[in-house]
Amino acid sequence: MTIKPKISILYLDDELHNLESFKAAYRKDYTIFTTDDPEEAEEILKREEIQIVIADQRMPQITGVEFFEKIRSHHSEPVRILITGYTDIKAAIDSINRGEVFRFIDKPWDHDYVKTAIENAYDIYRTRKELRERNLQLEKAYNELDKFIYSASHDLRAPLMSILGIAQLAKLDTPFTRENIDNYLNLIEQSVKKLDTFILNIIDYYKNSRSGTEINSVDFKQLVEDIKDSFHFIPGNAEVRYDIKIEQEGEFYSDPVKLRIILNNLLGNALKYQKKDVSEKFIKIDIKSTPRKCFILVEDNGIGIGENDLENIFKMFFRGTSQNSGSGIGLYVVNEAVHKLNGNIKVSSTQNNGTTFSIEIPSTPKND
Ligand code: ADP
Numbered sequence: 001m002t003i004k005p006k007i008s009i010l011y012l013d014d015e016l017h018n019l020e021s022f023k024a025a026y027r028k029d030y031t032i033f034t035t036d037d038p039e040e041a042e043e044i045l046k047r048e049e050i051q052i053v054i055a056d057q058r059m060p061q062i063t064g065v066e067f068f069e070k071i072r073s074h075h076s077e078p079v080r081i082l083i084t085g086y087t088d089i090k091a092a093i094d095s096i097n098r099g100e101v102f103r104f105i106d107k108p109w110d111h112d113y114v115k116t117a118i119e120n121a122y123d124i125y126r127t128r129k130e131l132r133e134r135n136l137q138l139e140k141a142y143n144e145l146d147k148f149i150y151s152a153s154h155d156l157r158a159p160l161m162s163i164l165g166i167a168q169l170a171k172l173d174t175p176f177t178r179e180n181i182d183n184y185l186n187l188i189e190q191s192v193k194k195l196d197t198f199i200l201n202i203i204d205y206y207k208n209s210r211s212g213t214e215i216n217s218v219d220f221k222q223l224v225e226d227i228k229d230s231f232h233f234i235p236g237n238a239e240v241r242y243d244i245k246i247e248q249e250g251e252f253y254s255d256p257v258k259l260r261i262i263l264n265n266l267l268g269n270a271l272k273y274q275k276k277d278v279s280e281k282f283i284k285i286d287i288k289s290t291p292r293k294c295f296i297l298v299e300d301n302g303i304g305i306g307e308n309d310l311e312n313i314f315k316m317f318f319r320g321t322s323q324n325s326g327s328g329i330g331l332y333v334v335n336e337a338v339h340k341l342n343g344n345i346k347v348s349s350t351q352n353n354g355t356t357f358s359i360e361i362p363s364t365p366k367n368d
Helices: 016-026 038-047 063-073 086-097 111-155 157-172 178-210 220-230 256-272 330-340
Strands: 008-012 031-035 052-056 079-084 103-106 240-246 281-289 293-300 342-352 353-363
Touching: 008 016, 008 038, 016 111, 031 038, 031 052, 038 052, 038 103, 052 063, 052 111, 063 079, 063 086, 079 086, 079 111, 086 103, 103 111, 111 157, 111 353, 157 178, 220 240, 220 256, 220 281, 220 342, 240 330, 256 293, 256 330, 256 353, 330 342
Parallel strands: 008 031, 008 052, 052 079, 079 103, 240 281
Antiparallel strands: 281 293, 293 353, 342 353
């Protein structure tokens, strides 16, 4: 069963008994704010999330239509209903035609009519809100697609072009020695790995953004072990000391696929962005989980992130360094996944000293 949110209504009228009887009639069904002061009405609009504004047309300081015109630029979202007497009909029709007012209610009001007007106004409010949200999503998807096409044309093509170049070079290279062959094969291998990283990141992006959320019990120890094992053959992994502390108290429910994507990217980066020629390389993983929340900390003593780059690292296709063969998608996907799990992520870093990511994610109730 879906619980209907309580509609919040602001009612402005100079006649106090109207305000009182409105409140008495609808208090149970709606959250009602009333005032006879137009300035206070504006204050309420600033302070509260109002969905419907009702105003009387005839008031001493300002007419209802003038009030709507005044609030329109700053509070365009609430749907407006005008209360009029018979003599104000023309003003009411004008304002409806100009789009200022959704509907008018004539005095004395009929209880059922007012209720229907409020319910209809709320439908309009909700539909507009959904439309705005869909538009934002669409805009985001469009921007992502734009960036994707731009980046894919470069990132997919660049390694292919270098393989082609290596093949052409190899053809010209005679005599063909064992050493030459090894050199060419190593170069080809590097290009193929670059291409593979890009494709794997795109798969993660797709898994995170298109698939829904599947909630299951999470075993953090197993998750970290699996990811660490998958790094076994990555060059440089053997030189890094892993300092792992996992305290899991009771069951934690979340989407294990998204958590794997998050940890895989953070640990992968912690390994990838280690300083060269340093003897004490470490990656610290600290996870505390309770049945309500989990805290994840991933720290490294690698190359760190410059202050100017720090605000950009979660943007799609942003790369702070050309030192490595990254795609610039990893942290974008991490950030999206953390937010889909209703969590938050913070980063602190000092260039040449290391980086720490800290994440907090609430447990999601399992819906079987
Ligand atoms: P990439 O594929 O380039 O690694 P990410 O989205 O994962 O893309 O990261 C974006 C940028 O953030 C990287 O290019 C890098 O400059 C920086 N970065 C991310 N993690 C770290 C880290 N642990 N240490 C240093 N720099 C990092």
